[in-house]
Amino acid sequence: MAILSISIPTYNRVEQLKELVESILFIDTPDIEVVVTNNGCTDGTMAMLRGIDDLRLKVFTNDKPVPGYYNMILGLFNSNGKYVLHCNDRDILCTERLLEFVEFLKNNNYSYISTTRNYLEPTYDLKVYDKGFSSLLNQDYSRHPTGMVFNRYLMNKYLQKETYYKYVDDTFTYCFLLRDLLIYEKSAIYDNRIWNERHSSIKLKLASGSIYKGGLYFEPERICVFMRSVIKHLIGNPYFSLNENQEKTLIISVFKYFKKQLIYKKECFVDNRECAHYGMKQRFISYFEMKKSYLQYLHECDDVLETTPYTDSLNREWSMEKNKIMKYLLR
Structure with a gap:
C-alpha cells in the first residue's frame, strides 16, 4: 500500500494534467500513487492517461459529470494510501520535496496536515494541535484545497462519502470533511512549501472551478x-x-x-x-x-x-x- 495517494480530480485540462501526473510519476518510489478522477472529460484526457504505463496511476471515471466538489470528495475516497493529498489539476507539486514528505508521513500519525504553498524557502516549522477543540480552532475554516492532506485510514474507518454530498452547494465542501476528521487524532500545519499554483498567466486560459451559480466565493x-x-x-x-x-x-x-x-x-x-x-x-x-x-x-x-x-x-x-x-x- 502506498504511503501517500495524490488525488487529482479533473475536467478538460489535459495539458496541465499531463504535466502534473508525469512530474509525480517521475519519482521512483512505490510509496506514492496518483489517483485521477475523471469527471467526463471531452478533451482527450483519457487517451493521454491510457498512454501512461505506470501501475502507480489509478484512473476512475464517473458514470456522468457531477458537481466539481462532489468529484473532489470521490477522489479522496478513491485513494488507497495511508494519507491522501488533494491537488487541483491546474496546480503543481514541488516533486523534489515529495519524498522527504513521505518519510515524514511514515513516522507520524495525524488526522490532517495542512501543507504550505511554495513561494519562499521552507522553514519545516511544524505546529501540532491536539485532537478536537485545539485542531478545530487552529486549522483553516476554508482554504485553497491543494495541499490538504487527509488521513485516509481514519476517513474510511469513521466517515462516509455520502455524508458530504449534502454540502456540494458549498464552495468549501471538503472543509466539512476536514473538521469531522479532527476529533480522531491530532493535526498539524507543516511549512514544507510542497505545492503551488501555476503562473498567473495560466489563469488567463483556464476558467476557475470556483465559478458557482450562487456567486464567487469572495463576494x-x-x-x-x-x-x-x-x-x-x-x-x-x-x-x-x-x-x-x-x-x-x-x-x-x-x-x-x-x-x-x-x-x-x-x-x-x-x-x-x-x-x-x-x-x-x-x-x-x-x-x-x-x-x-x-x-x-x-x-x-x-x-x-x-x-x-x-x-x-x-x-x-x-x-x-x-x-x-x-x-x-x-x-
Whole structure:
C-alpha cells in the first residue's frame, strides 16, 4: 500500500494534467500513487492517461459529470494510501520535496496536515494541535484545497462519502470533511512549501472551478453563507463534544476568520488575470463599496449570534471586535 495517494480530480485540462501526473510519476518510489478522477472529460484526457504505463496511476471515471466538489470528495475516497493529498489539476507539486514528505508521513500519525504553498524557502516549522477543540480552532475554516492532506485510514474507518454530498452547494465542501476528521487524532500545519499554483498567466486560459451559480466565493454574500455554514456545523453539534467556553471561542474565531476574507474581493478585481480566471470584468473597488461589504458582514454576524445560546454572554466581546473594525473603516 502506498504511503501517500495524490488525488487529482479533473475536467478538460489535459495539458496541465499531463504535466502534473508525469512530474509525480517521475519519482521512483512505490510509496506514492496518483489517483485521477475523471469527471467526463471531452478533451482527450483519457487517451493521454491510457498512454501512461505506470501501475502507480489509478484512473476512475464517473458514470456522468457531477458537481466539481462532489468529484473532489470521490477522489479522496478513491485513494488507497495511508494519507491522501488533494491537488487541483491546474496546480503543481514541488516533486523534489515529495519524498522527504513521505518519510515524514511514515513516522507520524495525524488526522490532517495542512501543507504550505511554495513561494519562499521552507522553514519545516511544524505546529501540532491536539485532537478536537485545539485542531478545530487552529486549522483553516476554508482554504485553497491543494495541499490538504487527509488521513485516509481514519476517513474510511469513521466517515462516509455520502455524508458530504449534502454540502456540494458549498464552495468549501471538503472543509466539512476536514473538521469531522479532527476529533480522531491530532493535526498539524507543516511549512514544507510542497505545492503551488501555476503562473498567473495560466489563469488567463483556464476558467476557475470556483465559478458557482450562487456567486464567487469572495463576494460578501457568499462569505456570509460560508460563515453561517461553519457555525451551523460546529455549534450545538454533539459530534464534536464541545463545552460552552469552547463553543464561544469558536464563534468569535469564525467571525474574525471570514471577516478577513472580505479583502480578497478588492485584490481580485484589480488583477486582470484573476478577473479572466473568474470571468469578471476588471474594475476599481471603492472604499464605500468595501465599507458596505464590512457592514453587511457585521450585520450577518449579529443575526447568527442571535441564533446561538450565547447571545448575551458574547455580546460584549463581539461589540469590542466590531468597534475595532469600525475604527479601521473610519481611518
